[in-house]
Amino acid sequence: MIIDILTLFPESFSYLNSSILKRAQESGILTINIIDIRTFSKDKHKKCDDYPFGGGAGMLMTPQPIYDAIKSVQKENSKIILPSPSGKTLSPSLAKELSKEEHLIFVCGHYEGIDQRIIDIFSPLEISIGDYVLTGGELSTMVIIDTLSRFVEGVISEESLAEESFSNDNLEYPQYTRPADFMGYKVPEVLLSGNHAEIAKWRKQQSEQKTLARRPDLIKGKK
């Protein structure tokens, strides 16, 4: 999968070059390109924002540099994504759908956002990462990429995906590692028993209890 990120702040993206996403890029599963929108500005000072018509607070990203930046990478199979508080809320099923795409283009809004005509021209898929407002689309782009990448084949194991929170409409059970006794806090006996059937039963129970207590809305039929 190829991901092109269009942004005014290319320095924001070092996270994508660490840990699991770094390995996915090194093994050729993912290619992530960061493209500076400012380099496309035809303004002599490379300006990319201006005051909104009609007045109001803040600045808006102008359409020309974004238009040219998109055109420089857009192909027939490209899906354009605009992180936005007005978008469809990110969910595991949406992330899974996006993980099947061959080419994603993310347009990071900043300031008060982007000129509406970019939305009218390209009809991007607008995605929100929650009902709150960030200062820019850089963080939300990283959240969306991180989430969808986990569903791209080869990025993480099938087993990890199957056991994770939300995968079975449940939250994950509590997890423990060494030491078995930490300052008197002991790991539940069953996890040390080596009895895989009992361990699976305990984890299922824990997972269901936790979901019922914290997120009953996730349990099917309880909405």
Ligand SMILES: C[S@@+](CC[C@H](N)C(=O)[O-])C[C@H]1O[C@@H](n2cnc3c(N)ncnc32)[C@H](O)[C@@H]1O
């Ligand atoms: C300050 S926000 C603009 C908010 C916009 N004026 C509004 O009221 O909807 C700047 C940029 O941050 C990103 N952003 C902010 N909140 C977001 C959210 N909840 N989900 C996804 N992106 C978000 C978007 O890219 C947005 O263009």
